[in-house]
Amino acid sequence: MVSPLGEGAALSLRGLKVDPPLFNAPMAGLSHTALRQIFLTFGGVGCFFTEMLAAKRLPSENPKRSALVKRTEAERPLAYQLLAATPEELLPAIKVVEGANGEVIDINFGCPAPPIRRMGGGSKLMESLENASRLFRSARKATELALTAKIRLGEELDEVHLKEFVSMLESSGADLITVHGRLRTEGYGRPPRWDWIGKVKSWVKIPVIGNGSIFSVDDGRRALDVSGCDGLMVGRGAITRPWLFSELANELYGKNYERVAPNLPGLYRRYADLLVESFKEQQRLIRLKAFTQYFSKNFPFGHNMAMSVGGAKSWDEAMKRAGDFFLSADPSFKGWALDTVGED
Numbered sequence: 399m400v401s402p403l404g405e406g407a408a409l410s411l412r413g414l415k416v417d418p419p420l421f422n423a424p425m426a427g428l429s430h431t432a433l434r435q436i437f438l439t440f441g442g443v444g445c446f447f448t449e450m451l452a453a454k455r456l457p458s459e460n461p462k463r464s465a466l467v468k469r470t471e472a473e474r475p476l477a478y479q480l481l482a483a484t485p486e487e488l489l490p491a492i493k494v495v496e497g498a499n500g501e502v503i504d505i506n507f508g509c510p511a512p513p514i515r516r517m518g519g520g521s522k523l524m525e526s527l528e529n530a531s532r533l534f535r536s537a538r539k540a541t542e543l544a545l546t547a548k549i550r551l552g553e554e555l556d557e558v559h560l561k562e563f564v565s566m567l568e569s570s571g572a573d574l575i576t577v578h579g580r581l582r583t584e585g586y587g588r589p590p591r592w593d594w595i596g597k598v599k600s601w602v603k604i605p606v607i608g609n610g611s612i613f614s615v616d617d618g619r620r621a622l623d624v625s626g627c628d629g630l631m632v633g634r635g636a637i638t639r640p641w642l643f644s645e646l647a648n649e650l651y652g653k654n655y656e657r658v659a660p661n662l663p664g665l666y667r668r669y670a671d672l673l674v675e676s677f678k679e680q681q682r683l684i685r686l687k688a689f690t691q692y693f694s695k696n697f698p699f700g701h702n703m704a705m706s707v708g709g710a711k712s713w714d715e716a717m718k719r720a721g722d723f724f725l726s727a728d729p730s731f732k733g734w735a736l737d738t739v740g741e742d
């Protein structure tokens with residue numbers, strides 16, 4: 399298959415330009431304004447994502463203060479991913495996204511977590527064409543914003559059902575579909591099925607974005623070659639290496655982002671400072687720990703950092719532990735002044 403490389407690969411979603419066609423994956427506890435701003439410093443993301451937002455809760459969040467909804471103007475375009483089981487839950491949340499000047503609404507059809515499935519949302523919706531279609535069509539009627547869907551491959555490898563499902567999304571007005579190339583029950587140990595993402599691509603005319611285990615430019619190139627999909631969504635690989643988007647953009651889409659050798663302690667510190675700007679202590683401590691789980695993989699003994707920061711009881715303790723780790727792991731690091739790391 400021919401990959402859609404180069405300048406002509408930009409996508410247009412209801413007039414909204416996505417260039418390059420690279421998306422940060424929605425990830426609970428991780429896809430928030432601080433991390434999106436880190437991605438911005440390197441470049442390469444064509445469309446940003448929030449983490450999944452429970453539609454039921456959204457109307458009671460304050461868009462300026464909520465840790466989930468907060469954004470800066472530069473994080474644009476931004477897709478708000480909504481988790482809902484019924485139109486009654488979904489429609490008020492769509493109004494909130496419109497009020498927050500969101501550019502895209504994405505509906506989660508892939509989350510395999512049992513509590514989400516029990517309430518009828520996420521991957522549970524893929525089991526019933528009727529429920530999913532009722533939900534998606536109600537959203538299409540309710541908003542003029544770009545409307546997208548994120549799915550997994552389903553319960554089992556079933557071409558008939560999957561084709562029906564993605565065709566339903568297309569005929570219900572979806573502007574784009576992201577496919578995480580695993581079945582609902584499959585863990586990350588198994589490679590994603592890029593050939594199945596390719597099948598989805600062949601069944602619909604709207605853009606299909608492929609997702610799953612892209613950790614390098616080579617992974618991205620292979621994914622595009624096998625599936626012929628229209629763009630890539632990257633989660634864990636870009637939490638560990640937030641500059642990955644700029645590498646993918648340069649190598650796969652002919653962009654010219656500055657090639658930088660990232661200063662890892664400096665990047666960690668910048669992320670921490672952005673958390674301080676955006677979140678209260680407990681909110682930011684959780685988000686620092688979640689990020690550290692991935693970022694620490696940049697170091698040979700990074701699991702020590704993840705465990706040490708993960709066990710911290712306060713923000714200052716976490717930052718001190720991170721600083722101690724960098725002192726042992728990075729000869730160029732001279733420590734940081736903890737009193738400037740930030741207080742509420």
Ligand SMILES: Cc1cc2nc3c(=O)[nH]c(=O)nc-3n(C[C@H](O)[C@H](O)[C@H](O)COP(=O)(O)O)c2cc1C
Nearest residue numbers: 423424425426449450548578610611612632633634
């Ligand atoms: C910690 C974590 C949180 C996630 N949260 C979400 C979420 O909120 N919404 C969603 O659609 N997928 C979620 N996912 C799935 C990712 O968006 C993505 O589909 C998956 O991680 C595969 O991409 P990757 O291999 O590039 O990480 C999450 C995954 C992880 C590991």
